[in-house]
């Protein structure tokens with residue numbers, strides 16, 4: 455349990471090419487949305503976190519370009535700081551700044567337009583320039599190496615992954631913010647265009663534009679703010695080795711570590727029994743079962759069975775990505791904070807058509823950054 | 838005020854930024870040995886004895902200086918692979934389909950990500966024995982691509 459609550463949130467719809475708004479205009483849109491959701495005015499916010507990536511924005515110090523739009527210049531300028539990483543890392547940093555004692559509230563904003571740059575060149579740029587970048591490998595090729603390693607380690611099949619795509623794209627039909635929503639069959643996923651074996655077109659998340667915002671408040675003020683607070687019950691972050699070859703890509707020890715520390719904070723002992731809904735960062739179909747194994751929802755190597763047997767279905771015992779997940783909308787950096795917002799809506803009971811059945815005592819949200827999930831942030835939300 | 842129909846203006850841009858990156862002493866030794874002799878050197882941690890490929894100034898686990906160079910044979914095991922089908926000419930070293938793999942050289946504790954060739958994609962299996970193919974001496978430039986690719990041990994497809 456922490457002393458921090460989410461008291462307001464907003465996200466844009468996600469689409470391939472958002473050509474009617476620039477970065478700052480998207481940030482203004484979600485800033486207004488989050489303030490309205492919280493019932494607050496800009497003067498109630500005393501600290502700001504902007505999350506962005508210079509390569510994706512095509513400029514240096516990209517975080518500075520959205521300060522006017524998120525309100526941090528209000529009354530001659532308030533405190534603003536910045537994160538280059540997933541939106542969940544911005545959430546963690548925003549919490550830390552409140553817990554420093556210096557601030558009562560924090561607005562965390564994140565934006566990305568995948569459509570405006572070259573995703574492949576940008577993700578090639580995340581690798582070291584001596585040994586890896588000259589090979590031309592980028593995010594999809596690296597993910598394919600991880601998917602193959604995972605399959606070969608535990609006899610998991612491409613069909614197992616296809617079940618995840620079918621589930622999440624189907625769930626997205628209930629989410630008006632989603633970009634890709636469809637009733638699909640396993641056969642259609644299997645027959646989709648090969649991209650980098652074993653990954654095919656429908657194993658991949660789309661290229662998306664979008665933005666999201668969350669307002670955090672300290673316990674001292676959260677209860678007085680009108681909007682029923684959603685508490686951060688547990689949170690932890692962990693990162694692993696830089697070189698792909700240093701890691702056993704069939705495992706994610708950083709996620710194991712982060713989740714165990716987040717569970718301990720929240721007082722969770724049996725995640726499968728105690729957590730009611732999960733929103734995780736499935737940038738590729740294979741990631742959902744692999745992450746679920748490391749989150750302790752099933753034994754190692756059994757992740758493939760979860761979607762196939764319906765355990766993670768919308769009406770299953772633990773719905774995973776009822777929003778459609780990242781497979782249905784992937785604004786990079788934004789996608790982790792979108793998972794937090796989706797989890798918060800589930801706790802409030804305000805997820806509309808995608809609200810899962812029964813009360814939500816604990817909801818888990820998850821964000822990643824770096825190739826093949828090099829770093830992970832796990833967030834446990836509850837009433 | 839005159840009115841005009843709604844229009845969304847899109848700017849075309851390109852950032853081209855030159856850099857000169859120092860490889861550092863450790864990688865410089867590795868790259869000159871690769872260039873001049875076609876040899877592959879890893880480093881061994883004095884505390885945990887992990888042998889790293891590519892070599893490191895320090896062991897990332899123990900955070901002590903890796904003081905010992907270890908010559909590794911140009912052979913090892915394919916840990917994972919992918920056949921790339923999509924095309925990105927600005928980036929890719931050859932026309933797709935082509936293959937990436939992670940090869941753990943004999944005696945190393947970490948794998949090297951590189952290209953794989955001289956094999957039909959449907960014959961690829963994790964756990965296969967692989968050997969390194971090098972560029973000709975006069976073509977080597979002190980780059981990781983002086984190691985051309987890995988191929989099945991004992992010679993690949995001719």
Ligand SMILES: [Zn+2]
Nearest residue numbers: 882885896899
């Ligand atoms: Zn060591």
